[in-house]
Amino acid sequence: MSSLKPIILWGNGAPNPMKVHIILEELNIPFENKRVEFSEVKKEPFININPNGRVPAIEDPNTGVTLWESGAIIEYLIDNYDKEHKLSYGTSPxxxxxxxxxxxxxxxxxxxxxxxxxxxxxxxxxxxxxxxxxxxxxxxxxxxxxxxxxxxxxxxxxxxxxxxxxxxxxxxxxxxxxxxxxxxxxxxxxxxxxxxxxxxxxxxxxxxxxxxxxxxxxxxxxxxxxxxxxxxx
Structure with a gap:
């Protein structure tokens, strides 16, 4: 995935950004941590990225997608970057x-x-x-x-x-x-x-x-x- 631009991961030491961090690391997806202080999550610029004012959020320059909520982010990463099903299955059930x-x-x-x-x-x-x-x-x-x-x-x-x-x-x-x-x-x-x-x-x-x-x-x-x-x- 060397041709990919780094995904921006907005977060800090809270558990949910770390969930996303783990998936990015496991799939060897290039990413950049962009720290947002707890005191800043409900202020601009972050509130423009996530109107709920919570971490994490991602900005993916490869697709133009901005996304928040860790569950949705994980599903997105798997759908778009785990085509070989390293961490997933393409089969039912x-x-x-x-x-x-x-x-x-x-x-x-x-x-x-x-x-x-x-x-x-x-x-x-x-x-x-x-x-x-x-x-x-x-x-x-x-x-x-x-x-x-x-x-x-x-x-x-x-x-x-x-x-x-x-x-x-x-x-x-x-x-x-x-x-x-x-x-x-x-x-x-x-x-x-x-x-x-x-x-x-x-x-x-x-x-x-x-x-x-x-x-x-x-x-x-x-x-x-x-x-x-x-x-x-």
Whole structure:
């Protein structure tokens, strides 16, 4: 893909831009990170790119497409840049099973994990019932993954290889691990099929790179402000 112009990825250390970062790295698509501060996401020029004022967004000079919402961006990248199906399938039912798991990630993982972070770190009053609810949702979601993975001969969410279905999940899972550790909640060993999957996804070079970049971003923000990633997600 050396003839391609770099895709501009607007983002920062938040989990959703890192999801897109991983897919771009895995597919070896040239891209340029364009950092937008959390304080600037609802101001020009970024608000002209994403009227919702959230990261990520991409601008693709190869097609003229500007796009926001991480799920839509991932689907776009696969449709346009994964013609050899390195991270996807062109066959049924695998193609639709991938869409199923990405839909679950968008609706059932990211929002609940983000709310767990919000109520534990950011909400002006301590609402223990809300904290308990969303932390329980983290565990419930992991139990769903574990149950499914227990029946997967390959240990991947779909088919016999790693796909975007797996990669879309990993950054929010890593973020949840940080939160649970702070809360002194340890689930290691309770969901062994999930644990094995999590370990092998986390070991992928593109994922390691994204996690390292995310940790660097959090370090720049300072230990007392790391929760802003969830606040502005």
């Amino acid at each position: 695998e193609k639709y099973l991938i869409q199923q798991w990405i839909a679950f990630q968008i609706s059932g993982q990211g929002p609940y994990y983000g709310q767990a972070m919000w109520f534990y770190r950011l909400h002006p009053e301590k609402v223990q019932s809300a904290i308990d609810r969303y932390v329980k949702e983290i565990e419930r979601v992991r139990s769903v993954l574990d149950k499914h993975l227990s029946t997967s001969p390959s240990g991947w969410l779909v088919g016999d290889k790693v796909t975007v279905a797996d990669l879309a999940w990993i950054i929010w899972e890593q973020m949840a691990d940080v939160l649970l550790n702070v809360m002194d909640i340890h689930l290691e060993g309770k969901y062994p099929h999930y644990d094995a999957w999590y370990k092998k996804v986390l070991e992928r070079p593109a994922v390691k790179k994204a996690v390292d970049l995310r940790m660097q971003e959090l370090a720049k923000m300072g230990a007392g402000k790391t929760e802003d990633v969830a606040k502005k997600e």
